[in-house]
Structure formats: structure tokens, C-alpha cells
Amino acid sequence: xxxxxxxxxxxxxxxxxxxxxLFGPYIPRRGDWVAILAIGASFVLFFPVLLDLQDAIxxxxxxxxxxxxxxxxxxxxxxxxxxxxxxxxxxxVMLVVVSFVALLVQIYSVSYMRGDPRYxxxxxxxxxxxxxxxxxxxxxxxxxxxAAWEGVGFCSFLLIGFWxxxxxxxxxxxxxxxxxxxxxxxxxxxxxxxxxxxxxxxxQEIIEFAEGGGYDxxxxxxxxxxxxxxxxxxxxxxxxxVWLPDAMEGPTPVSALIHxxxxxxxxxxxxxxxxxxxxxxxPIALDIVMAIGLITIMLSATMGLAATDIKRVIAYSTLNSLxxxxxxxxxxxxxxxMLYLFVHGFFKAMLFLGAGSVIHATEKQEVSELGGLARKxxxxxxxxxxxTLAMIGIIPLSGFWAKDEVLVAVEHEQSTAAYAILLSxxxxxGLYMTRLYILTFLFEARDKExxxxxxxxxxxxxxxxxxxxxxTVIAGFVVxxxxxxxxxxxxxxxxxxxxxxxxxxxxxTDIAVLSTVLAGSGIVVGWILWQGKATLATxxxxxxxxxxxxxxxxxxxxxxYQWAIDNVILGISKIVAWFDRVxxxxxxxxxxxxxxxxxxxxxxxxxxxxxxxxxxAIAVGAIVLAVIFIGYEVGVN
Amino acid sequence: MIPINHFLVLSAIIFSIGMYGVLARRNAVxxxxxxxxxxxxxxxxxxxFAVYLHPEQFTxxxxxxxxxxxxxxxxxxxLAIILRLFRNRQTAxxxxxxxxxx
Numbered sequence: 258x259x260x261x262x263x264x265x266x267x268x269x270x271x272x273x274x275x276x277x278x279l280f281g282p283y284i285p286r287r288g289d290w291v292a293i294l295a296i297g298a299s300f301v302l303f304f305p306v307l308l309d310l311q312d313a314i315x316x317x318x319x320x321x322x323x324x325x326x327x328x329x330x331x332x333x334x335x336x337x338x339x340x341x342x343x344x345x346x347x348x349x350v351m352l353v354v355v356s357f358v359a360l361l362v363q364i365y366s367v368s369y370m371r372g373d374p375r376y377x378x379x380x381x382x383x384x385x386x387x388x389x390x391x392x393x394x395x396x397x398x399x400x401x402x403x404a405a406w407e408g409v410g411f412c413s414f415l416l417i418g419f420w421x422x423x424x425x426x427x428x429x430x431x432x433x434x435x436x437x438x439x440x441x442x443x444x445x446x447x448x449x450x451x452x453x454x455x456x457x458x459x460x461q462e463i464i465e466f467a468e469g470g471g472y473d474x475x476x477x478x479x480x481x482x483x484x485x486x487x488x489x490x491x492x493x494x495x496x497x498x499v500w501l502p503d504a505m506e507g508p509t510p511v512s513a514l515i516h517x518x519x520x521x522x523x524x525x526x527x528x529x530x531x532x533x534x535x536x537x538x539x540p541i542a543l544d545i546v547m548a549i550g551l552i553t554i555m556l557s558a559t560m561g562l563a564a565t566d567i568k569r570v571i572a573y574s575t576l577n578s579l580x581x582x583x584x585x586x587x588x589x590x591x592x593x594x595m596l597y598l599f600v601h602g603f604f605k606a607m608l609f610l611g612a613g614s615v616i617h618a619t620e621k622q623e624v625s626e627l628g629g630l631a632r633k634x635x636x637x638x639x640x641x642x643x644x645t646l647a648m649i650g651i652i653p654l655s656g657f658w659a660k661d662e663v664l665v666a667v668e669h670e671q672s673t674a675a676y677a678i679l680l681s682x683x684x685x686x687g688l689y690m691t692r693l694y695i696l697t698f699l700f701e702a703r704d705k706e707x708x709x710x711x712x713x714x715x716x717x718x719x720x721x722x723x724x725x726x727x728x729t730v731i732a733g734f735v736v737x738x739x740x741x742x743x744x745x746x747x748x749x750x751x752x753x754x755x756x757x758x759x760x761x762x763x764x765x766t767d768i769a770v771l772s773t774v775l776a777g778s779g780i781v782v783g784w785i786l787w788q789g790k791a792t793l794a795t796x797x798x799x800x801x802x803x804x805x806x807x808x809x810x811x812x813x814x815x816x817x818y819q820w821a822i823d824n825v826i827l828g829i830s831k832i833v834a835w836f837d838r839v840x841x842x843x844x845x846x847x848x849x850x851x852x853x854x855x856x857x858x859x860x861x862x863x864x865x866x867x868x869x870x871x872x873x874a875i876a877v878g879a880i881v882l883a884v885i886f887i888g889y890e891v892g893v894n
Numbered sequence: 895m896i897p898i899n900h901f902l903v904l905s906a907i908i909f910s911i912g913m914y915g916v917l918a919r920r921n922a923v924x925x926x927x928x929x930x931x932x933x934x935x936x937x938x939x940x941x942x943f944a945v946y947l948h949p950e951q952f953t954x955x956x957x958x959x960x961x962x963x964x965x966x967x968x969x970x971x972x973l974a975i976i977l978r979l980f981r982n983r984q985t986a987x988x989x990x991x992x993x994x995x996x
């Protein structure tokens with residue numbers, strides 16, 4: 258068992274999906290244990306792959322080109338497509354996040370989804386999602402990756418709309434699917450453009466082809482930006498970020514797995530895998546990645562200040578984190594992006610599962626109806642606090658190390674403006690995460706009834722929270738040599754995942770102090786504003802009511818899109834519909850049918866039924882043909 | 895040897911007589927007889943050309959025999975139809991047999 262057998266990792270959940278789909282209702286407990294065992298098996302199989310990878314890397318990390326296996330899929334004369342699985346350092350980081358979080362979320366779901374009429378279906382789709390996501394991670398070529406990419410998008414659609422009886426859930430599922438699809442079209446165009454010249458879908462071969470100067474620079478820039486459009490859609494970056502907050506209509510474990518830890522970071526992962534192409538392309542491509550990341554950070558952080566739904570606030574913080582990852586990629590630091598992705602998967606999943614605990618206990622999602630839950634739910638409150646502090650980036654929690662890597666990368670590579678925007682976002686992150694924590698867990702309960710009945714959700718819900726709390730605290734230490742060595746990658750994270758050359762971890766005291774001061778002041782200001790009855794915050798909101806309205810209406814971006822859909826797209830659709838109805842249908846289809854009908858009506862009178870008429874017609878026809886033929890012969894000769 | 899034109903003219907005359915009969919006659923039996931004339935005119939053509947163009951082959955003769963066989967079968971079928979028509983309508987006049995029109 259090693260990298261060559263990595264295909265087993267997605268194959269096992271896929272097999273479980275087929276089993277549950279066909280025989281789910283006949284399996285005891287609706288097959289939840291099948292799903293958990295399958296995903297557990299994937300998680301266990303991750304370790305031999307990791308060991309094999311470490312053997313292969315050996316003492317010379319610079320020479321290692323990744324391992325795996327591929328098979329011939331389509332083979333024509335001069336046209337071949339291989340499908341295969343590929344393992345390298347970036348893959349392995351993504352793999353551990355996906356399989357570990359998926360396993361914990363499944364265990365949590367047993368308790369969270371208990372009694373749901375579609376309990377079995379939930380686990381069936383979760384299996385399909387896990388299989389697709391693992392395939393996406395392990396795919397060695399863009400076409401295969403695209404198929405898995407659409408697979409996870411489809412599962413996301415099914416799970417956001419899991420409670421489709423609720424109209425808002427059905428709408429949110431549709432919105433997520435359509436919005437990400439806009440980006441996916443770009444992704445597909447990018448894949449076709451890259452394939453057209455390189456004649457291969459294999460990512461490594463495409464990168465080699467590009468580095469060998471195979472692409473024209475402008476052509477490659479357009480192609481990588483098209484790839485990036487796919488990432489923008491999937492990872493909820495501006496301007497396609499609108500679907501992610503709405504996606505919170507799905508069950509909370511789904512939000513934890515799909516819309517925090519795994520699927521939404523697929524865009525980051527894809528860009529990280531193809532980042533060498535961005536290097537070869539015009540620098541404008543990386544600048545666009547950077548700019549989109551920064552815009553998303555600022556938009557989501559400020560929107561998070563005004564959101565009132567506990568899950569939506571976390572969703573905005575996810576957008577914020579995804580923006581940070583793209584900023585890291587824009588600064589060419591795969592190390593920082595993947596480190597953030599790695600630790601984010603744990604603490605964000607934990608935040609969502611904590612929110613799920615709160616919703617499970619109180620059946621409330623609006624923070625205005627929560628409050629004072631810390632006494633009732635100590636485990637949730639404690640783990641949520643750790644997650645909040647990790648998100649804000651307080652030393653020594655995992656979020657701090659990852660965020661500082663991003664800051665170092667930006668400070669080295671980018672303009673002061675980008676660096677300043679990033680720093681200011683840290684303050685806002687501190688502000689809204691503190692607000693969320695205070696309003697949910699501290700001070701007086703605003704809904705006494707709900708608070709009175711609140712309780713922890715039992716062992717199966719508490720256990721994943723506690724397990725996730727461990728990496729939330731310590732995962733950041735992988736930057737250090739000692740921890741890295743214990744986990745098998747000598748020299749720390751920077752020596753393991755890198756783009757141009759491995760680098761050792763350096764602790765930049767100035768940056769660390771600056772970011773801690775900003776994040777800390779965010780917490781302090783947040784505490785002052787929202788403590789007690791939050792009078793200060795209310796007063797500020799009333800004074801700055803236009804700003805508050807702007808934020809709580811999410812910068813009116815959704816409204817602008819709605820307006821554009823209603824006026825522009827439906828307007829064009831009306832013209833197309835008119836064309837279809839009048840020209841295609843009435844003239845083309847009905848017209849030809851009508852022509853036949855009227856011709857038949859006119860010509861039927863020639864069918865007299867009298868033999869002499871037919872005989873005459875035959876004779877005259879034969880004579881006419883003969884005359885034409887003879888005339889033609891005479892004319893030719 | 896008699897020139898081929900003689901045969902062709904004979905054939906054309908018989909064919910024209912047959913065609914006149916088909917177009918001008920109203921009695922179904924007479925029309926049938928006229929059709930037979932046209933068929934035999936064609937047979938004459940076949941044999942004439944066969945003898946003049948490929949005397950070593952029998953293609954034309956075989957075709958003529960086929961035409962005769964088909965004509966015989968056709969007569970049997972057509973007379974049966976005419977008989978049924980007469981039984982039903984008490985006439986063999988094709989002008990009165992127009993029940994197949996629109």
C-alpha cells in the first residue's frame with residue numbers, strides 16, 4: 258500500500274455510496290455506520306500513503322516530483338486521455354483535512370440528524386460528496402478534476418437543499434448551483450485552452466509545457482484567469498461570493514464539511530496546484546488573484562459585522578479566510594496558502610459544529626435570540642472560544658501561525674497598500690468574531706425559554722468538537738522544525754509545501770506583534786461595544802444607520818444581481834422567447850406544417866379517382882420527361 | 895437483314911395504338927387489352943435491340959419472356975378486379991368507378 262494505491266481512498270466512499278443508494282433502506286440504522294466506516298477507512302488509508310510519500314521524498318525534497326498511477330482512458334489515433342491519481346505534498350495536506358474533518362462531521366451528524374425523515378439519504382449524499390472531494394484532491398489531470406469538481410458542486414446543491422420543503426433552502430441550493438456554475442464555465446474554458454496547445458490534460462505535463470515556453474504569454478494569461486474564474490465561483494470570492502452565506506440553509510454539519518473545510522477550499526487548492534502556470538503568465542494574473550482576495554476580505558469582514566444569523570457570521574468569516582488564502586497565492590506563497598487551508602479546515606469546522614450544537618440545543622439561529630449559553634453548554638462554549646480566537650489569530654492558536662505566514666508573504670512580495678488592507682482586516686475580524694461570541698454565549702439570555710432548555714448534544718456531538726479542538730490549538734506548530742519532524746516532514750511546513758524553493762520558518766517579531774496588537778484591539782473594542790446590553794453598539798448603529806443598512810444589505814450586491822437578472826437577463830430571454838415563439842415555432846414549425854396542410858387541401862382535388870385522368874397524367878408526364886430528355890441530349894451534343 | 899428502324903417503327907405504332915386505347919376507351923376490359931398492346935410493343939423493342947446489339951446474349955429475349963409472364967399474371971389479377979367491379983356496380987365503365995377519389 259502506497260501512493261500507487263491512492264485510488265482506494267476515494268473508491269471506498271464511492272462504493273459505500275453505491276451500496277447505500279441501492280440497499281440503504283434495508284441496512285440497519287439506515288446505513289449511517291456504513292458511511293462512517295467507509296470514510297474512516299479512507300482516513301486510515303491516508304497514513305500508508307503519507308509514509309510512502311515521505312520515503313519517496315527522502316533526503317532530497319527538491320528532486321521529488323510526486324507519485325501516483327494513471328490509466329489509459331480514451332485512446333484514438335493521435336488523441337489520448339489518461340486518468341490517474343497523483344500524490345504530492347500539497348495533495349497530502351488537503352487529503353488529511355478532507356478525510357479527517359469528513360470523518361468527524363459524519364460522527365457528529367449521527368446525533369445532529371437523528372430523527373430526520375431523510376436520515377439515510379443524508380449519509381448517502383455525504384458518501385458521494387466525500388468520494389468526489391477525495392477524487393478532486395487526488396486527480397492528476399484537469400479533466401478528471403473538473404468531473405470531481407462538478408460532483409462536489411452537485412452534492413453541495415443536494416445538501417444545501419436538503420430540507421427542500423423550505424422554500425428558502427430550495428432557493429439557496431439553486432443559487433449556489435447557478436452561481437458556482439458561472440465560474441465553472443470559466444474553468445472549463447481554461448482547461449480547453451490549456452489542452453488545445455499542450456495536447457494533454459495532465460497537470461504536471463501542462464506545467465512542464467508552459468515552463469518550456471509552449472504557450473503564448475497572453476494566451477496563457479487568459480487561460481489561467483479562466484481557471485481562476487472557476488476558483489472564484491467555488492471558493493466564494495467576489496463577485497461570486499453571494500451563494501456562500503445563503504448556503505447556510507443546509508444542515509449545519511454540511512456547512513462545516515462542505516462550506517468551510519473542504520469544498521470551498523477546492524478553488525484555493527486548484528490554484529495552488531496550477532500556480533506555476535500563473536508564474537509563467539503575465540504578472541497581471543497574480544495581481545488579479547491578489548486584488549480579488551483583498552476585496553473579498555474587506556467585503557466579508559464588514560458584512561460579518563452586521564450579520565445576525567450565527568451561521569452567516571461564520572460563513573462571512575469563511576469568506577474572509579478564503580480571501581486570505583487567495584492573497585497568499587497572489588503573493589506566490591503556496592506555503593502560506595496551504596498552511597492556512599490546513600488549519601482553517603479544523604478551526605472553521607469546529608466553529609460550525611459548535612454553531613450546530615447551539616442550534617440543536619436552542620433551535621434558534623438569530624444571535625438576537627441567543628446569549629448566556631456559556632453556563633448551559635460549557636464544552637461548546639469553550640471549543641467555540643478556541644475557534645474564535647484561532648480565527649482572530651491569537652498566539653499560540655493555529656490561526657495565528659497561518660495568518661502570520663500570509664502576512665510575511667504579502668509584506669515581502671506586495672505593495673504597502675495590500676499589506677495595510679490586510680492588517681486593517683485583522684482588526685475587523687477581531688471585532689465581528691468577538692461580537693458573535695459575546696452575543697451567543699455571554700451575558701444575559703435574550704430568549705429565556707430557549708436558554709432554559711439548552712443542553713449539550715451528547716457524546717457524539719461533543720466528541721468531534723473536542724477532537725477538533727486539538728488541531729485548532731496545535732496545528733499551527735507544524736511551521737516549526739521539531740513538530741514537522743515528529744509528523745514526518747523535516748524542517749517544518751515551509752520545507753514540505755513550497756513553490757519555488759523550500760524555506761525555513763522565520764519568526765518575524767515585528768509582524769507578529771503588529772498583527773497581535775491589531776487583532777487584540779479588535780477583541781477589546783468588540784468587548785467594549787457589545788458587552789452587557791450592547792448599548793454602545795446600538796448607539797453606533799443608530800448614528801451610522803446608512804452604513805449599517807449598507808452592511809446588513811450586503812452592499813446591495815444581491816439586489817444588483819437580482820436587478821440584473823430581472824432586467825438584463827430576463828430582457829434578453831424575452832427577445833429570445835419571442836424569436837422562438839414567432840420565428841422558430843410559428844413560422845418554422847407551424848409554417849411548414851401549415852404549408853403541407855394547405856398544399857394537401859389544394860392538391861387533393863386532383864385526386865379524381867377516375868382512371869382516364871390518371872392515365873392521361875401518366876402519358877403527359879412521360880411525354881414531358883421524354884421531351885426534356887431529348888432536348889437535353891440535343892443541347893449537349 | 896431487316897434494318898432495326900423497321901422494328902422500332904412497328905413498336906412505336908403498336909405502343910401508340912395501345913396508348914390511344916388506354917386514354918380514349920372507357921370500358922375497363924378494352925383498357926386492359928390496350929395495356930397489353932403497349933407491353934408487347936416494349937417486348938418487340940427488347941428483342942430487336944437484343945438481336946442487333948448483343949446477338950451472342952439472350953438478355954433481351956429473357957426480358958421479353960418475363961414481360962409475357964408478368965402480363966399474363968396481370969391479366970389474371972386485372973380481370974378479377976374488373977369482375978368484382980362489374981358485380982358491384984353492374985358496369986365496366988371506368989368513368990363510373992370513382993370511389994377512390996378524395
